[in-house]
Amino acid sequence: xxxxxxxxxxxxxxxxxxxxxxxxxxxxxxxxxxxxxxxxxxxxxxxxxxxxxxxxxxxxxxxxxxxxxxxxxxxxxxxxxxxxxxxxxxxxxxxxxxxxxxxxxxxxxxxxxxxxxxxxxxxxxxxxxxxxxxxxxxxxxxxxxxxxxxxxxxxxxxxxxxxxxxxxxxxxxxxxxxxxxxxxxxxxxxxxxxxxxx
Numbered sequence: 648x649x650x651x652x653x654x655x656x657x658x659x660x661x662x663x664x665x666x667x668x669x670x671x672x673x674x675x676x677x678x679x680x681x682x683x684x685x686x687x688x689x690x691x692x693x694x695x696x697x698x699x700x701x702x703x704x705x706x707x708x709x710x711x712x713x714x715x716x717x718x719x720x721x722x723x724x725x726x727x728x729x730x731x732x733x734x735x736x737x738x739x740x741x742x743x744x745x746x747x748x749x750x751x752x753x754x755x756x757x758x759x760x761x762x763x764x765x766x767x768x769x770x771x772x773x774x775x776x777x778x779x780x781x782x783x784x785x786x787x788x789x790x791x792x793x794x795x796x797x798x799x800x801x802x803x804x805x806x807x808x809x810x811x812x813x814x815x816x817x818x819x820x821x822x823x824x825x826x827x828x829x830x831x832x833x834x835x836x837x838x839x840x841x842x843x844x845x
Contacts, residue, residue, distance in 0.1 A: 650688040650750045652708045658686065661708050661747045671741040674712045679748065681709045688752050697755045705753020710745035717741055803830040810835045816842075 649662045655670040674680050685706035688697045697703055717739040725734045801818050803811075807830050811818050816838050823830035 648688075648690055648750055650706065650708055650752070651686050652682045653684040653686060654682045661710075661750060663747055663750060665747045666713070666744060667710070667747065668742045668744050670743070671715060672712070672743045674743070676712050676714055678712045679709060680712060680745070681707050683707050685752075688750070688755075690752060697752065698757070700757040702757070703753055704756045705751070706755075707751045707753070708747065709749040709751070711748050713744045713746055715741065715743050801830065802828060804832060807832040807835045810839075814839050 649660060651658055651660050653659075655672065657670065659667050659669060661667065672680065683702075683706075685703045685708060686699050686701060688703060688706060689695075690697075697706075699706070718741075720737045720739050723734075723736045723738060726732060802823065802825075803818055804825070808818070810816075810832055811821075814835070816835055818830060818835075821830050821834055821838055822828070824834055825831045
């Protein structure tokens, strides 16, 4: 028999009488702690594996706290070359050693994740946004296609097209001074100056 349970943000494989080191938990040696989030379990070899989505209903793993301790020291060293920056620091991770006392498989049925209830107002707003999004996207696509078609019909440089759009200059009314009548940025700037002079 074994079970895989979740505790302290990590997953552990538990078998009867097994000793496990896990991140430090707030319990004294001799205390019994039960973990209810069992993700997967098997009663015996050859039997079906029970898989939770995400957890198994009624399943739990009970452990007895044996001791608290610290792992071996690791050295964290940082430096920046040619800057005179050096930092050396040691770290010992705290752990709790436990012994698996009991594994309860419960009904073996999967428990569905709890659905988060949201205020109706927010849901309605999101629905309105979802309705508006396709329309806005369609309008943007139509505008982009129109601009592409206009720029394809009129030979214009990208910089000139961008400036003309920003200043509201009609490109069809301009005569290009570039190669083969291409409208340049200088042509658009001249049109802006002429408009301001009026």
